[in-house]
Amino acid sequence: MIIQTRNLTKRFGDFTAVDRLSIQVERGKIFAFLGANGSGKSTTIRMLIGLLRPTEGTVEVDGVDVIHHPRRVRDRIGYMGQKVSLYQGLSIRENAEFYAGLYGLAGADLERRWGALRERFSLADTEQEKPEDLPAGIRQRAGLALSTLHAPRLLFLDEPTAGVDVRSRALFWELIQDEAAAGVTVFVTTHFLEETDYCDWVCFIDEGRLIADAAPEELRRRYSGGYRVALEGAPAPRDRIGQLFPGGQIESTPAGLRLVLPTLEPAALAALDRLVAEQSGLRVHIEQPPMNEVFRRVLGERATTGGAA
Amino acid sequence: MSEPLVQLRGLEKRYGERTALRNIDLTIDECQIFGVVGPDGAGKTTLLRSIAGLLEVKAREARVLGHDLTADVTELKARVGYVPQSFSLYRELSVLENLSFTARLHRLPEAEFAARSRELLERTGLAPFGDRPAGALSGGMRQKLAIANALLARPALVVLDEPTAGVDVVARAEIWALLQRERREALVLWSTSYLDEAEACDRLVYLDNGRIVADGTPAALRAKVPLELYRVWSDDARAVARAARALPYVQGARAAGRFARVEVQQARTPGVDRVLHDLSELPGGTVRFAEQTAPDMESTLLGLAERPA
Numbered sequence: 001m002i003i004q005t006r007n008l009t010k011r012f013g014d015f016t017a018v019d020r021l022s023i024q025v026e027r028g029k030i031f032a033f034l035g036a037n038g039s040g041k042s043t044t045i046r047m048l049i050g051l052l053r054p055t056e057g058t059v060e061v062d063g064v065d066v067i068h069h070p071r072r073v074r075d076r077i078g079y080m081g082q083k084v085s086l087y088q089g090l091s092i093r094e095n096a097e098f099y100a101g102l103y104g105l106a107g108a109d110l111e112r113r114w115g116a117l118r119e120r121f122s123l124a125d126t127e128q129e130k131p132e133d134l135p136a137g138i139r140q141r142a143g144l145a146l147s148t149l150h151a152p153r154l155l156f157l158d159e160p161t162a163g164v165d166v167r168s169r170a171l172f173w174e175l176i177q178d179e180a181a182a183g184v185t186v187f188v189t190t191h192f193l194e195e196t197d198y199c200d201w202v203c204f205i206d207e208g209r210l211i212a213d214a215a216p217e218e219l220r221r222r223y224s225g226g227y228r229v230a231l232e233g234a235p236a237p238r239d240r241i242g243q244l245f246p247g248g249q250i251e252s253t254p255a256g257l258r259l260v261l262p263t264l265e266p267a268a269l270a271a272l273d274r275l276v277a278e279q280s281g282l283r284v285h286i287e288q289p290p291m292n293e294v295f296r297r298v299l300g301e302r303a304t305t306g307g308a309a
Numbered sequence: 310m311s312e313p314l315v316q317l318r319g320l321e322k323r324y325g326e327r328t329a330l331r332n333i334d335l336t337i338d339e340c341q342i343f344g345v346v347g348p349d350g351a352g353k354t355t356l357l358r359s360i361a362g363l364l365e366v367k368a369r370e371a372r373v374l375g376h377d378l379t380a381d382v383t384e385l386k387a388r389v390g391y392v393p394q395s396f397s398l399y400r401e402l403s404v405l406e407n408l409s410f411t412a413r414l415h416r417l418p419e420a421e422f423a424a425r426s427r428e429l430l431e432r433t434g435l436a437p438f439g440d441r442p443a444g445a446l447s448g449g450m451r452q453k454l455a456i457a458n459a460l461l462a463r464p465a466l467v468v469l470d471e472p473t474a475g476v477d478v479v480a481r482a483e484i485w486a487l488l489q490r491e492r493r494e495a496l497v498l499w500s501t502s503y504l505d506e507a508e509a510c511d512r513l514v515y516l517d518n519g520r521i522v523a524d525g526t527p528a529a530l531r532a533k534v535p536l537e538l539y540r541v542w543s544d545d546a547r548a549v550a551r552a553a554r555a556l557p558y559v560q561g562a563r564a565a566g567r568f569a570r571v572e573v574q575q576a577r578t579p580g581v582d583r584v585l586h587d588l589s590e591l592p593g594g595t596v597r598f599a600e601q602t603a604p605d606m607e608s609t610l611l612g613l614a615e616r617p618a
Contacts, residue, residue, distance in 0.1 A: 035477070036447075036449065036477035036478075036479055036480065037447040037448035037449040037450075037475070037476065037477050037480065038447030038448070038449070038450075039477075082475070135348070135349035135350040136349045137348070137349055159475065162474060162475045163349075163471070163474050163475070163502065164349065164502070165347070165348040165349045165502060165610075165614075166348075166502065166504070166607060166610040166611060166614070167348060167610075167611055167614045168348075168349070170561055170563060170607070170611060171561070173563050174550075174554070174561065174562075174563055177547055177550070177551075177563065177564060178551070180547075181547060181548075181551065191475060191476060191477055191478065191481075192503065192504075193478055194504065194505075194565070194607075197565040197566040198563060198564065198565060216566055217566065217567065220566075264542065264567045266544035266595065266596045269542050269543070269544065269567075269596040269597075269598050270596045272542075272598050273596065273597070273598050276598075284598070284600060285600060285602065286540070286542060286568075286598075286600065288566055288567065288568070292478060292505055295478050296478065296479075296482070299478075299479055
């Protein structure tokens with residue numbers, strides 16, 4: 001585990017912003033940290049990166065006890081906030097030099113590292129421009145490039161895609177998934193719930209408390225009507241389908257059959273593959289329950305079980 | 310037939326050397342929820358502000374609610390509720406004081422103010438927070454207050470510039486419900502970067518580089534998009550997405566949950582069968598199942614973005 005908190009709590013006077021939060025983040029994973037505005041997300045992040053001292057509880061990041069060694073943590077992580085911390089008046093390139101200086105990166109090392117990042121984040125055309133003259137999407141990409149200058153193993157991204165257009169968001173997530181594939185752990189917050197599908201794990205907090213903590217697929221299993229698989233174009237024998245998908249429900253539709261599966265495990269995919277091979281002319285279309293729906297249910301359940309104040 | 314609510318022909322807006330809007334033709338006949346979408350810097354804010362009567366523009370014709378935008382717009386402004394991108398209410402004033410201040414600007418009779426503000430506070434869930442300073446509200450509540458404030462005097466036109474940016478899913482649903490109800494009596498014009506919100510609009514215009522590139526219902530826009538969308542279901546969707554990006558005709562590919570979404574430009578596609586074949590041969594994961602799906606809002610916006618101007 002690269003991040004581990006136990007009963008992490010922060011009180012401001014009478015107000016409990018974060019309430020006995022225990023989370024675990026696995027190395028090399030993309031971890032989505034979600035919650036409504038004011039639910040305690042930013043307070044938690046500030047405690048994780050050593051900017052705010054918890055009232056109670058423990059927090060360990062990359063093997064470091066953050067409460068006792070806040071500085072040591074900050075050297076190991078990259079952070080990008082809601083307002084990208086690029087200096088106005090300085091070009092992207094000058095910003096890079098400035099941040100590199102903070103990490104003791106200079107000369108040929110800087111040239112090599114920035115050269116690689118410039119290439120990967122498609123910043124070559126814009127590195128001479130000042131951030132205030134650039135669209136939000138490019139600013140965001142530059143911010144991400146700068147937060148990874150010192151090649152941190154752990155990235156904190158606080159709403160990196162807020163106010164960014166769909167094309168820049170798509171590109172941004174491709175980059176983040178590449179980072180994770182290269183072994184970097186990414187701790188990310190977002191209000192675009194469909195983006196949780198780009199992540200390995202989802203943690204949802206409400207009023208400072210954990211209300212969901214699972215892989216996206218597990219949340220789907222618990223909080224949705226399941227995957228709906230349309231089988232159309234050629235009549236598929238019901239018996240065979242029942243045999244191949246023991247956990248599934250079969251329904252008739254005007255165009256053929258519909259198979260409802262609580263999750264889509266590799267075994268189910270393999271079975272679909274087999275079915276298509278067996279039945280020529282069979283068209284298969286899979287519908288994945290959207291995450292927006294899943295989260296409305298998560299929050300609805302909390303409301304009905306009286307979890308909310 | 311009565312006059313359209315918005316009638317723009319050849320509208321142009323320049324800031325010094327820069328042309329922010331060019332040759333805008335737009336007719337809106339009836340009350341509805343009308344979305345303005347497009348990349349950062351496309352001119353969305355400028356278009357919204359122009360229609361709200363907040364900017365001096367040039368046009369062959371520019372009439373909003375029957376008022377000429379190129380003449381005196383004082384009367385128009387009194388009939389428009391406008392919410393800018395950044396929070397514009399008085400932070401030190403309470404929720405109720407902010408509303409009451411707006412009511413006085415509009416010379417709303419006391420009884421009407423009392424009834425309308427009560428109704429809006431109920432509908433926004435802000436009723437328990439009437440005495441709280443606006444600056445102490447959470448992000449979602451602030452936006453709801455700003456919208457309630459814009460709706461207070463029952464404007465015939467409501468203009469909202471990204472009112473849900475950075476707002477959580479629950480508050481977004483509440484804002485949507487609020488606007489849904491207003492659309493019966495008012496034209497609601499707004500910009501958003503959330504895909505589900507764009508999808509739910511009655512009509513959309515897609516702006517790029519100051520021009521209207523597409524105009525129609527979400528379904529009409531989807532039908533026009535020059536992209537093919539594929540899904541490759543796999544037990545390792547991320548590896549599949551990475552491999553898909555290496556195919557010469559693939560525009561973008563990202564893992565989303567159990568599948569990799571793969572976008573192919575229509576102009577470069579080698580044909581559906583060939584793409585499906587290539588996708589099912591990709592390395593990464595052990596189980597693979599490829600299908601073509603209809604373009605969703607994300608691929609629609611991406612496809613419009615890639616269109617040569």
